[in-house]
Structures are given as C-alpha cells and as structure tokens.
Amino acid sequence: MTAFRERLKSFFGIQGQVKDEFFEDLSDLLVEGDFGAAEAFNTVEILRARCKKDRVSDPEGVRRELAVLLEEQLLGVNTGAAPDGFTPGPEKLTVILLLGVNGVGKTTTAAKLANRFRERNRPILAAADTFRAAAIDQLKIHGERLGIRVVAHKHGGDPAAVVYDAVEAALSGGGDLIIADTAGRMHTKAALVEELKKIDRVVELKASPCRYIKWLVLDATTGRNALAQAEIFHEAVTLDGVLLTKFDSTARGGVVFSLAQTLKLPVVYVCDGEKYDDIRLFDPQDYVREFAGLV
Numbered sequence: 001m002t003a004f005r006e007r008l009k010s011f012f013g014i015q016g017q018v019k020d021e022f023f024e025d026l027s028d029l030l031v032e033g034d035f036g037a038a039e040a041f042n043t044v045e046i047l048r049a050r051c052k053k054d055r056v057s058d059p060e061g062v063r064r065e066l067a068v069l070l071e072e073q074l075l076g077v078n079t080g081a082a083p084d085g086f087t088p089g090p091e092k093l094t095v096i097l098l099l100g101v102n103g104v105g106k107t108t109t110a111a112k113l114a115n116r117f118r119e120r121n122r123p124i125l126a127a128a129d130t131f132r133a134a135a136i137d138q139l140k141i142h143g144e145r146l147g148i149r150v151v152a153h154k155h156g157g158d159p160a161a162v163v164y165d166a167v168e169a170a171l172s173g174g175g176d177l178i179i180a181d182t183a184g185r186m187h188t189k190a191a192l193v194e195e196l197k198k199i200d201r202v203v204e205l206k207a208s209p210c211r212y213i214k215w216l217v218l219d220a221t222t223g224r225n226a227l228a229q230a231e232i233f234h235e236a237v238t239l240d241g242v243l244l245t246k247f248d249s250t251a252r253g254g255v256v257f258s259l260a261q262t263l264k265l266p267v268v269y270v271c272d273g274e275k276y277d278d279i280r281l282f283d284p285q286d287y288v289r290e291f292a293g294l295v
Helices: 001-011 022-031 035-053 059-078 107-117 131-145 159-174 192-204 222-237 255-263 284-291
Strands: 094-099 123-127 149-151 179-181 211-219 241-245 267-271 280-281
Touching: 001 022, 001 059, 001 267, 001 284, 022 059, 022 159, 035 255, 035 284, 059 255, 059 284, 094 107, 094 159, 094 222, 107 123, 107 131, 107 179, 107 192, 107 241, 107 267, 107 280, 123 131, 123 159, 131 149, 149 159, 159 179, 159 267, 179 222, 192 211, 192 222, 211 222
Parallel strands: 094 179, 094 211, 123 149, 123 179, 211 241, 241 267
Antiparallel strands: 267 280
C-alpha cells in the first residue's frame, strides 16, 4: 500500500481551497486504489456533503474527514468480527471453513490459524482440498511441524467426507476447533460452488450445534478481482469474513472498503509473510490511517 499511500499524500498536499474538481479527482484516485467506481463515488459524495456542512475547505481537513468516514465504514462491519480464541468444550465446537481460489495461500493460512489458536484450543486441520495432492501433503507437513492432528483422505476423495470425519474426530474428544482447507479451483466454476454448498450442509447437519465460521481467503495484491471472488463465494455459502494474504506494499488497499460497503464483509486477519506467526488481527483504525497517509 506504500506507493498508493504516497500518491494520496501528494494529492492532499496541494495548497489552497478545495473545489468541485478536487472531489472529482479524489474519486478517480480512489478507483485507482482499488475502490469500485460506485463505492468511490458514494464515499466522495458523502465526504463532499460533510465538508460543506462542517465548512472544511482545506486539503488536509478533507483528508482527515475522509479518514473518519472510511473508519466508520470499516468499524460498521468489523465490530466483534475477529474471535481471537474460543472457549473449549463440546458445546463450543468451532468449525472454520477456509474458502478461496487457487494461489491465495489457504493451506498456509490454515496452519497459521491453527498455530495462533493452539494455546487455548485443540485444533484439528481438515485437508478438504482433495483435488490437489500437494495441498494434502502440505497440510500434513504443517500438522507435523506444529504437532496438530490432520484429518485427510486420499487424493480425489470427497471433500465433504473429510470435513465429516474431522467433525467426528472432534466430537469424540479429539479437539474443539476444526480448520478446514478447501479446494481453490476457479471460482467461476459451478461445480466448485456446488461442492462448497455440500460441505456447508455437512457441517450444518453434523456439527450442529456449533460455532460455524466461513472465511474467504483473498490475495491482497489482486485488487478489484478480489471483490468479484468474494461476491461469488458469498452468494454460494454466506461468508462471515475475509482474511487477506500477501499483505505487503504492493497492495493498494481500496478493496477492503468495497468489501465493507458492497458485501458488508469484515476483514478479520491479514498475513504478511510465510512464517506461522505472520498473521495478525485486522485493525480498522490503523488501516485507515495508513491508507490515508496519516502515519
């Protein structure tokens, strides 16, 4: 996000009073920062009205008003979005289903979550991406390194059956938290969407009552394509939140606000490295300050 942040800082660094052209240019800039056109226009129109009402006419004042507005958008969907640990016990069994397309880092993210939660929980990793033998092997390696149980079937097996067996293992006393890695074939394929719905039904029927969470893993560097992926998966299984991977300086960041405005989806965690500890809770306030160049 560094490069875009510098552009935004430069934009707000102009001298004099802001005029209508200023807001139009800001809207265009937000689109370049991976806002959707509709979301950028809506945000800027609200910003323009607020600035007029509060008689804010200098660029720095507008930037701070923008930061307040963006923070409100994120806090509106992020309140209580990240359960950083769960209460153990069979009545509190938690199932986390990780969704997303190929290459976004779901398998590594599953391991990071298991590592994060294992101090207070007994996680089980479910290798429900049976379409890639490498994904099964990779999750097994993570499990060995972390000392965490992995439930897996053979390559080409039924993903829903893997999740079913993981739930069985947990209910029999083997754990209180299931983190399921799912297949990541192209999100536009109807067959994949139907498979996810099948897994969804298995969890609802077998694990109920439980805490059931569906998180979408998105590559932060893919920009607007990330929103398109989220729309498909959200329609299929109703997501509870988003985890962003590859969260480094190449990500422009605006898609986070589009996820909040368009789909009411909170960002829960961000990952910015390959180590197990390279995952952190998403902080809306810090994110907005960085996006707006206030840090």
